[in-house]
Amino acid sequence: MGEGVYIVCGGTGGHLAPGIAAAQRLIEAGVPVELVISEREIDSRLLQSYPDLPRRRAAGAPFTLRPLGLLLFVFNSLRGFVSAWRLLHTRPPAVLLAFGGYLSVSYVMAASLRRVPVVLHEANRRAGRSIRFLAGLADRVFLPEGVALPGLEPARLRRLGMPLRREVRHIPREVIRQRLGVPLHAKVLVVTGGSQGAQALNEWVAAHRPSLAADGLWVFLVAGPGKNTLPERVAGESDLGEPVELRTFSFHNSLHELFCCADVVVSRAGAGTLAELVACQAPAILVPYPHAADDHQLANARDLERRGGCVLVPQSALDSLYREVLDLAYNDWMLGRMRENLRRLGTEDAAGRLARFLVKEYLRAAPAAAPAAPPPQPERTSHGPA
Numbered sequence: 252m253g254e255g256v257y258i259v260c261g262g263t264g265g266h267l268a269p270g271i272a273a274a275q276r277l278i279e280a281g282v283p284v285e286l287v288i289s290e291r292e293i294d295s296r297l298l299q300s301y302p303d304l305p306r307r308r309a310a311g312a313p314f315t316l317r318p319l320g321l322l323l324f325v326f327n328s329l330r331g332f333v334s335a336w337r338l339l340h341t342r343p344p345a346v347l348l349a350f351g352g353y354l355s356v357s358y359v360m361a362a363s364l365r366r367v368p369v370v371l372h373e374a375n376r377r378a379g380r381s382i383r384f385l386a387g388l389a390d391r392v393f394l395p396e397g398v399a400l401p402g403l404e405p406a407r408l409r410r411l412g413m414p415l416r417r418e419v420r421h422i423p424r425e426v427i428r429q430r431l432g433v434p435l436h437a438k439v440l441v442v443t444g445g446s447q448g449a450q451a452l453n454e455w456v457a458a459h460r461p462s463l464a465a466d467g468l469w470v471f472l473v474a475g476p477g478k479n480t481l482p483e484r485v486a487g488e489s490d491l492g493e494p495v496e497l498r499t500f501s502f503h504n505s506l507h508e509l510f511c512c513a514d515v516v517v518s519r520a521g522a523g524t525l526a527e528l529v530a531c532q533a534p535a536i537l538v539p540y541p542h543a544a545d546d547h548q549l550a551n552a553r554d555l556e557r558r559g560g561c562v563l564v565p566q567s568a569l570d571s572l573y574r575e576v577l578d579l580a581y582n583d584w585m586l587g588r589m590r591e592n593l594r595r596l597g598t599e600d601a602a603g604r605l606a607r608f609l610v611k612e613y614l615r616a617a618p619a620a621a622p623a624a625p626p627p628q629p630e631r632t633s634h635g636p637a
Contacts, residue, residue: 253342253343253344253345253367254283254344254345255282255283255284255285255344255345255614256273256277256282256283256284256285256344256345256346256347256348256609256613256614257284257285257287257338257344257347257348257358258270258273258274258284258285258286258287258348258349258350259287259309259347259348259349259350259354259355259358259359260273260286260287260288260349260350260352260354261286261287261288261289261291261294261308261309261311261352261354262288262289262291262294262311262313262352262353262354263293263352263446263447264293264297264445264446264521264523265374265445265521265522265523265524266350266351266352266354267286267288267293267294267297267298268297268415268416268523269350269372269374269413269414269415269523269602270286270288270348270350271286271297271298271301271304271416272414272415272416272417272419272601272602273348273414273602273605273606273609274286274304275416275417275602276414276417276602276603276605276606277606277609277610279606280606280607280610282606282609282610282614283305284304284305285305285306285307286298286304286305286306286307287306287307287309287354287358288306288307288308288309288354289308289309289311289353289354290308290309290310290311292476293446293476296476296502296504297504299504300504300505309331309334309335309354309357309358310327310330310331310334311327311328311331311353311354311357313353324353327353328353328356328357329357330357331354331356331357331358332357332360332361334357335357335358335360335361335362336361336364336365339361339362339365339367340365343365343367344367345368345613345614346367346368346369346370346390346609346612346613346614347359347362347367347368347369347370348370348371348372348605348609349369349370349371349372349385350371350372350373350374351371351372351373351379351381351382352379352381353381355371355381355382355385356381356384356385359371359385359388359389360385360388362388363388368390368613369385369388369389369390370389370390370391370392370393370609371385371386371389371391371392371393372392372393372411372414372605373392373393373394373395373398373400374395374412374413374522374523374526375395375398375521375522375547375548375550375551376395376397376398376522376547376550376551376553376554377398377545377546377547377550378394378398378400378545379544379545379547380544380545382400383400386400386402386403387402389407390407391407391408391409391608391612392407392408392409393409393410393411393605394408394409394410394411395410395411395412395413395522396410396412397554409608411599411601411604411605412526412599412601413522413523413525413526413601414601414602414605415526415527415530415601415602416602417602418505418507419507419527419530419531420507420530420531421511421530421531421532421594421597422507422508422511422531423511424511424512427508427509427511427512428512430508431508431512433469433496433512434494437467437469437493437495438467438468438469438514438515438580438581439468439469439470439471439512439513439514439515440463440468440469440470440471440513440514440515440516440517440576440580441470441471441472441473441509441510441512441513441515441516441517441518441533442455442456442470442471442472442473442516442517442518443472443473443503443506443509443516443517443518443519443524444473444474444475444518444519444540445475445518445519445521445524445540446475446476447519447540447542447543448519448538448540448542448543449473449474449475449478450475450478451538451566451569452517452519452538453472453474453475453478453479453480453481455517455569455572456470456472456481456497457480457481459573460481460485460497462573463495463497463576464487464488464489464495464497465489465490466489466490466577467489467490467491467493467495468495468576468580469495469496469497469498470495470496470497470498471498471500471509471512471513472497472498472499472500473500473501473502473503473506473509474499474500474501475501475502476501476502477501478501479499479500479501481497481499482497482499483498483499483500484496484497484498484499485497506527507527507530507531510527510528510531510533511531511532511533513533513534514534514579514580514586515534515535515536515576515579515580515586516528516533516534516535516536517535517536517537517538517572517576518535518536518537518538519537519538519539519540519548520537520538520539520540520548520549520551520552520555521540521543521548521551522547522551525537525551525552525555525561526601528555528560528561528593529555529560529593529596529597530597532590532593532594532597533590533593534560534561534579534585534586534589534590534593535555535560535561535562536561536562536563536564536572536575536576536579537551537552537555537556537561537562537563537564538564538565538566538569538572539551539552539563539565539566540566541565541566541567549565558592558596559588559589559592560589560592560593560596561589562575562579
């Protein structure tokens with residue numbers, strides 16, 4: 252049996268963030284890890300805050316039925332499979348942990364053929380294509396409570412929420428607002444569309460910017476890399492003469508801090524974003540991305556709305572979003588009730604549970620403390636966990 256854990260988690264923030272969370276807890280337990288990430292900019296940006304995490308880049312392309320896209324998917328999957336096959340032969344891990352997405356396909360298939368145990372994790376309320384496709388090759392599959400995967404034997408199923416990075420937690424609002432220079436009494440709106448669904452929300456902010464300022468709302472917009480058309484900082488004044496600002500970011504490494512600062516968050520509904528909203532006790536209006544695979548964002552948003560943690564506004568009803576924002580931002584009773592609901596939901600340490608499971612089942616001989624290691628090379632191609 253090999254040593255350590257390969258964590259296949261690249262391609263989107265929703266896959267990479269839980270991979271980082273699992274890596275943090277495993278390293279704390281003394282387990283060698285290595286992330287397998289994509290060549291996309293989103294991976295590079297998020298990992299800038301974690302320079303000491305070992306990682307390697309792998310070829311891959313999202314699945315699509317469009318002829319050229321399908322050809323790229325097949326070609327890059329074959330490249331990824333050959334690379335994974337060689338890697339798992341040269342430096343086999345004790346277990347391979349995969350969080351779904353296109354990178355998982357080649358690595359999980361190679362691991363299965365190499366008889367390396369595979370553990371899969373899905374955090375959305377509807378399992379993605381890759382998880383459904385690969386579940387039959389996995390030793391264990393982690394799914395959220397209440398989510399089913401047809402054909403999966405109960406003995407291989409485990410229940411778990413979204414692993415969160417160590418730093419993602421509730422921080423008192425006054426602490427964050429002092430750090431950001433925002434008055435404690437101000438009403439703050441945070442808007443973020445993620446890596447795919449940012450455009451419609453960016454356009455909504457641009458169209459309503461004067462009205463948001465007039466109504467006294469400070470706005471923090473995370474527009475997405477390459478999608479920012481608004482000024483980085485615009486100072487204004489409300490109808491009552493109070494100072495307000497619009498601050499725009501292409502990317503924000505500490506999105507949870509903005510969530511803790513906010514009165515209201517307008518966001519897409521990926522599983523990672525929802526888990527951070529719960530952890531930060533941030534009331535939200537969710538606009539599910541309508542083109543998400545299997546409409547999983549709508550399922551995510553409906554589940555959180557049912558639990559009293561958000562308001563759901565379909566993208567087809569964006570005309571009503573402004574009124575929903577005002578109604579929630581200035582309803583302190585509703586904000587307090589929503590925060591209390593979120594507080595009750597945010598009790599699970601999913602990352603810790605996942606790490607303890609891996610150590611118990613596959614890494615019983617792991618050392619008690621992480622050994623000192625030289626700084627990792629960011630794009631290694633010939634070795635894995637040491």
